[in-house]
Amino acid sequence: MKHITTLNSRNFKESMKKGGCGECQTSCQSACKTSCTVGNQTCEHKK
Amino acid sequence: MADLIAGLLKCSLLIVKGINMIHRFKNNGYNIVLDVNSGSVHVVDDIAYDAIGLYDEGCKDIVAELGKTYKDVSEEEIEELIGEIETLKERGELFSEDIYENYIIDVNKRQTVVKALCLHIAHDCNLACKYCFAGEGEYHGRTALMSLEVGKKSLDFLVANSGNRRNLEVDFFGGEPLMNFDVVKEIVKYGRELEKTHDKKFRFTLTTNGVLLNDDIMEFANKEMANLVLSIDGRKEIHDMMRPSRNNKGSYDLVLPKFKKAAESRHQTDYYVRGTFTHYNTDFYKDVLHLADLGFKQISVEPVVAPQSEDYAITEEDVPVICEGYDKLASEMLKRMNEGNEFNFFHFMIDLEGGPCVAKRLSGCGSGTEYLAVTPWGDLYPCHQFVGNEDFLMGNLDDGIVRTDICNEFKHCNVYSKPDCKNCFAKFYCSGGCAANAYNFHGSINASYDIGCKLQKKRVECALMLKAAGKLK
Numbered sequence: 001m002k003h004i005t006t007l008n009s010r011n012f013k014e015s016m017k018k019g020g021c022g023e024c025q026t027s028c029q030s031a032c033k034t035s036c037t038v039g040n041q042t043c044e045h046k047k
Numbered sequence: 048m049a050d051l052i053a054g055l056l057k058c059s060l061l062i063v064k065g066i067n068m069i070h071r072f073k074n075n076g077y078n079i080v081l082d083v084n085s086g087s088v089h090v091v092d093d094i095a096y097d098a099i100g101l102y103d104e105g106c107k108d109i110v111a112e113l114g115k116t117y118k119d120v121s122e123e124e125i126e127e128l129i130g131e132i133e134t135l136k137e138r139g140e141l142f143s144e145d146i147y148e149n150y151i152i153d154v155n156k157r158q159t160v161v162k163a164l165c166l167h168i169a170h171d172c173n174l175a176c177k178y179c180f181a182g183e184g185e186y187h188g189r190t191a192l193m194s195l196e197v198g199k200k201s202l203d204f205l206v207a208n209s210g211n212r213r214n215l216e217v218d219f220f221g222g223e224p225l226m227n228f229d230v231v232k233e234i235v236k237y238g239r240e241l242e243k244t245h246d247k248k249f250r251f252t253l254t255t256n257g258v259l260l261n262d263d264i265m266e267f268a269n270k271e272m273a274n275l276v277l278s279i280d281g282r283k284e285i286h287d288m289m290r291p292s293r294n295n296k297g298s299y300d301l302v303l304p305k306f307k308k309a310a311e312s313r314h315q316t317d318y319y320v321r322g323t324f325t326h327y328n329t330d331f332y333k334d335v336l337h338l339a340d341l342g343f344k345q346i347s348v349e350p351v352v353a354p355q356s357e358d359y360a361i362t363e364e365d366v367p368v369i370c371e372g373y374d375k376l377a378s379e380m381l382k383r384m385n386e387g388n389e390f391n392f393f394h395f396m397i398d399l400e401g402g403p404c405v406a407k408r409l410s411g412c413g414s415g416t417e418y419l420a421v422t423p424w425g426d427l428y429p430c431h432q433f434v435g436n437e438d439f440l441m442g443n444l445d446d447g448i449v450r451t452d453i454c455n456e457f458k459h460c461n462v463y464s465k466p467d468c469k470n471c472f473a474k475f476y477c478s479g480g481c482a483a484n485a486y487n488f489h490g491s492i493n494a495s496y497d498i499g500c501k502l503q504k505k506r507v508e509c510a511l512m513l514k515a516a517g518k519l520k
Contacts, residue, residue: 001131023212036412039476
């Protein structure tokens, strides 16, 4: 595309198929104890 | 008639706000468009930025409107641009619909298991930090240390309630956990035994103020702790003002050398130096950069959450200054990234390719369901921030979760149960925000903490800008 560059190929919608396994880290377990930081967690489905 | 149809095609008038949603913003020279419901992030030129804005507003003739501003651009070129927008829309990457509101019903029906515990190893502290939500370590209750018996019972409880989940997390928290370090060591040892017999993997985290940190503890932490959280606020005068010892002396000079050593001994990974900023240092970005200049590579500095009655609380008037600070920080991080001297700022982390699934994004941090806090005497609360509030006492290690109503309330708390979140572009990044903050400010876990929301939105914008800069350099 000439005017638009898309940064990511992953779509939230696709994650509905296999999502919800819960193997990922709890957000407050990382560094944060006073705000919800789910967006910066990483999926650990395959680990 | 033909013109009318062409106009309709060009503009796609059938955009209903709230069903599909975009967020456009400019940051550090980048024009960014976030398609909220798909999570797609687009970097666009000026004319595309304006075109997408007109499209979003339901403009009836984008070609004519853009022609007024972009006089040198031909109609054919604008039509080509509209074609790009249409293509992204067809792919579900722009103006995509919100299809998750029904999906959440299924998410809510799921059987939740407990996968993480915050162990309050010590309700006591050797510092007297002014902003401590634990009331100088004691959670407004009595001073207490967790016994090994309670610690072991906690791990047994976690294993018994974790179902098929393999990765289990245990955070040693306080007060100051190192005031009860012998019990920490024994709990870890017990956990390693349970791993073998129950096919589980414990990831331990230790949060410490550093006062009692020594070489032996570092060695143990490097062997056993998946993550180490080291509390330091930044510049000496800032740190010492808010984090004094019990005899009112600053703790910066005592803890800094230990933290530098700990970070190096962990090869600058799997740890965070973690600070809190307040009304007294709304120029917190200087504290972040101070920590970076000291050589720390993993940094988290977060806004204090405190009632407005406290002199150090973040006020509504502080918000624009703090947002400007986030921009300055992002700009400096970009500069350092280009110089090969980058560092990681926790609140700007965003994973566009491998981030959480939408079920996780909808259900939030898991407090009260997947994540519980355990007091030194074995009581269970939805998370560390609720400890001491008897209205949220869910049960104990002997009887399990007795107050299933509390558990259910947290289970059904999500971005769709919070009215303020429905039309917010950041909802899939904060997942509705912190339940404890919402409760403390508005008396309901389904409310929103307004100041926190404003700062969160700015952080998401900065994070996306940094991603754009990293990918397009």
